[in-house]
Amino acid sequence: MGGTAGPPGRRRRLVTGTVALLTAASLVTACGSGDDGSDGGGGGGAADAKGTDDGATLTMWTRAATRPQSEALVKAYNASHKNKVKLTVVPTDDYQAKVGAAAGSKDLPDLFASDVVFVPNYTSSALFADLTERIDALPFAGELAQSHIKAGTYEDKKYVVPHTLDLSVLFYNKDLYRKAKLDPDKPPTTLAEWDQQARAVDALGGGVDGTFFGGNCGGCGVFSMWPSIWAAGDEVLNKEGTEATLTSGTAKQVYATYRGWVKDDIVAPGAREETGTTWTGVFPKGKVGVMPMPSTTLGLMPKDLDLGVAPIPGPDGGKSTFVGGDAIGISATSKSADQAWNFLAWSLGDKAQVDVVAARKDVVARTDLASNKYSKADSRLVAINELVADGHTPYALKFGQTFNDPNGPWLTLMRDAVFGDAQKVDKDNDAVSASLAD
Amino acid sequence: MQVKAAARPRLSPRAVRGLAYATPTAVFVAVFFLLPLLLVAQMSLSDWPLLTGDQGINAPENYTDAIDSTLFWPAVRFTLLYTVIVTVILLTLALLLALLVQESRPAAGFFRTVYFLPGALGLASASLLFWGLYSPTTGPLSRILEKLGLVDDPVSFLGTPTAALLSTVFLIVWKFAGFYMLILLVGLQRIPHEVYEAARMDGANRAQIFRSITLPLLRPSIALTLLLCVTGSLLAFDQFFILTKGGPDNSTVTVVQLLYREAFQRLNLGTAAALSAIVLAVLLLLNAVQFRGLRRADES
Numbered sequence: 001m002g003g004t005a006g007p008p009g010r011r012r013r014l015v016t017g018t019v020a021l022l023t024a025a026s027l028v029t030a031c032g033s034g035d036d037g038s039d040g041g042g043g044g045g046a047a048d049a050k051g052t053d054d055g056a057t058l059t060m061w062t063r064a065a066t067r068p069q070s071e072a073l074v075k076a077y078n079a080s081h082k083n084k085v086k087l088t089v090v091p092t093d094d095y096q097a098k099v100g101a102a103a104g105s106k107d108l109p110d111l112f113a114s115d116v117v118f119v120p121n122y123t124s125s126a127l128f129a130d131l132t133e134r135i136d137a138l139p140f141a142g143e144l145a146q147s148h149i150k151a152g153t154y155e156d157k158k159y160v161v162p163h164t165l166d167l168s169v170l171f172y173n174k175d176l177y178r179k180a181k182l183d184p185d186k187p188p189t190t191l192a193e194w195d196q197q198a199r200a201v202d203a204l205g206g207g208v209d210g211t212f213f214g215g216n217c218g219g220c221g222v223f224s225m226w227p228s229i230w231a232a233g234d235e236v237l238n239k240e241g242t243e244a245t246l247t248s249g250t251a252k253q254v255y256a257t258y259r260g261w262v263k264d265d266i267v268a269p270g271a272r273e274e275t276g277t278t279w280t281g282v283f284p285k286g287k288v289g290v291m292p293m294p295s296t297t298l299g300l301m302p303k304d305l306d307l308g309v310a311p312i313p314g315p316d317g318g319k320s321t322f323v324g325g326d327a328i329g330i331s332a333t334s335k336s337a338d339q340a341w342n343f344l345a346w347s348l349g350d351k352a353q354v355d356v357v358a359a360r361k362d363v364v365a366r367t368d369l370a371s372n373k374y375s376k377a378d379s380r381l382v383a384i385n386e387l388v389a390d391g392h393t394p395y396a397l398k399f400g401q402t403f404n405d406p407n408g409p410w411l412t413l414m415r416d417a418v419f420g421d422a423q424k425v426d427k428d429n430d431a432v433s434a435s436l437a438d
Numbered sequence: 439m440q441v442k443a444a445a446r447p448r449l450s451p452r453a454v455r456g457l458a459y460a461t462p463t464a465v466f467v468a469v470f471f472l473l474p475l476l477l478v479a480q481m482s483l484s485d486w487p488l489l490t491g492d493q494g495i496n497a498p499e500n501y502t503d504a505i506d507s508t509l510f511w512p513a514v515r516f517t518l519l520y521t522v523i524v525t526v527i528l529l530t531l532a533l534l535l536a537l538l539v540q541e542s543r544p545a546a547g548f549f550r551t552v553y554f555l556p557g558a559l560g561l562a563s564a565s566l567l568f569w570g571l572y573s574p575t576t577g578p579l580s581r582i583l584e585k586l587g588l589v590d591d592p593v594s595f596l597g598t599p600t601a602a603l604l605s606t607v608f609l610i611v612w613k614f615a616g617f618y619m620l621i622l623l624v625g626l627q628r629i630p631h632e633v634y635e636a637a638r639m640d641g642a643n644r645a646q647i648f649r650s651i652t653l654p655l656l657r658p659s660i661a662l663t664l665l666l667c668v669t670g671s672l673l674a675f676d677q678f679f680i681l682t683k684g685g686p687d688n689s690t691v692t693v694v695q696l697l698y699r700e701a702f703q704r705l706n707l708g709t710a711a712a713l714s715a716i717v718l719a720v721l722l723l724l725n726a727v728q729f730r731g732l733r734r735a736d737e738s
Contacts, residue, residue: 096488096702096703097701097702099489100488100489100702100705101488103488103489104488104491121489122489125490126490216685216686268575269575269592269594270592273574273596273597273685274575275683275685278573400705401703401704401705405703406683406684406685407509407683407684407685407699412688420687
């Protein structure tokens, strides 16, 4: 009875408490240890262009945004190889967190794809295995989408290959063009023509709008606006990706055009609050004249929608595109790098690129296959595939926190330029640069 | 023998039983609360990028970075404003609903169920549902209002800072009013009928009964709902993450959203942990004040 109240009880509580604290502290230290105990697995060993197909089971992650393309490739590979790839699709918004948590606990899968703009985060954190020798040994190494290869090159070593390509292009509704007395075979070739054609379609009224864009979505902004800046030969970032040049005359001309669409109500309702979740769902309804869209949505458009595809033009002509999509690499901790490479090498080969990727109306990852048996049947596909060579994939270590973050500095700049106080753009550009150099 | 027995008293069967009952909870709390808490404390004092892990102590940089962030004070102000608005509306409405359905009338059970039903839905699911309803591109609400002739142009439910805040408050009130009604209903039903009878016999009218009997005797239940509502609102995340993503123009960024942003957009677990520690300290302080108030109310 009295034992718990007297000095021995107090001592026991003290000892128990100390032991508990020490145990907790040691566990915390163990959890937090940055010790790199892995042998690295790695993919940089053998420079075998084909890898190994010996019946291994490979794990692979991809984000939901590019699920159909990944699933098609995995299904075709599993049907024709002894190795089997087990694909896990992760919600797009959770992908970075999942990769980060898995990297911390050394639980990354054998293969993981990533939005190409986030690849520098992973290469600089040594999450991918070095694939330089393997990539260079491919007979078509020089024909791979170089913007993806460049994004995945860190300290002169190559870590990823293109997995799915998603290009920004203009979709225009040919039926609405005819109704607006526009030539459906003459899409805009300058920003001014884009403006005129959007306004002509908008004048039809009856719920028809000239254009649309994701006005509250930083990712949509870089995807849609930057090609117009690149088309004029200007840059948006310095080479190192540490400084923004988003206040050039061309950039301001582009913002002013978008601003004019908002001011004159040429844009479909919802652009101001569109966070990117539904921005590709507006065009298929057939009520928008011409707008930037991801090329991966071409195969998803309604069959009865007569749509044309054109490159995104600059203010005075030219053309460019944002080469987005996913790049893929072998995780640095994979124990099955040879088998994982077998999947990657196969996925870039002629058969996979033509019979799986092109057959789905997706963009091929190799410039030498831009014209293939499927694209020949649809001139729009050739136009998209050929754009890969003119496209850019911006490189910046802090890309996500600067441009994709819904509370980041680029979205502030974009919204000030298009909806708010355009005078703030220069100051906003400084905030973008500060975030890039953070 | 006697000396040994005095130095090490044997545990009574009752004490052993008590230990057996308490141990699973103690282990659970240690593993799932205390250990993570210690880990968060360590993270908050360390340079800890999400992708590369612990890079060593850098205190107090994470705390100064968190507070120096341009979004920190606006997020604090917004979270407090949201908490006040939601708490006042929710508590008033929940009390009204509880008073409406407290008597055992024929349809009382039906209405209690109807009011409580939204509370059975997860907050993320409810937010997604409202996001769909509010969407000017895919949602029906704006179109219905237009067809009814109540508005001429599409309604932007999330397009301005005020609209975004009010639309989110509406969702939360719809979802939680029934839940808080239930807590207050239990409190109302614990008030003995005899007290009301005596008041009526003394000639008290409805307003006097409410002011002098219902409210004072309901104080513990009101204090509990207040505690839950304030804590829940200060930790608001899901609804804003899904409905507004902190926009438009960073006008609806809450403190927990800022924490999430640090961890998963800026990939900086150290600063995110520092923000967690700050939020935890504020909540502890607030809950202590509220508990003290609750105890005083009980004593009086």
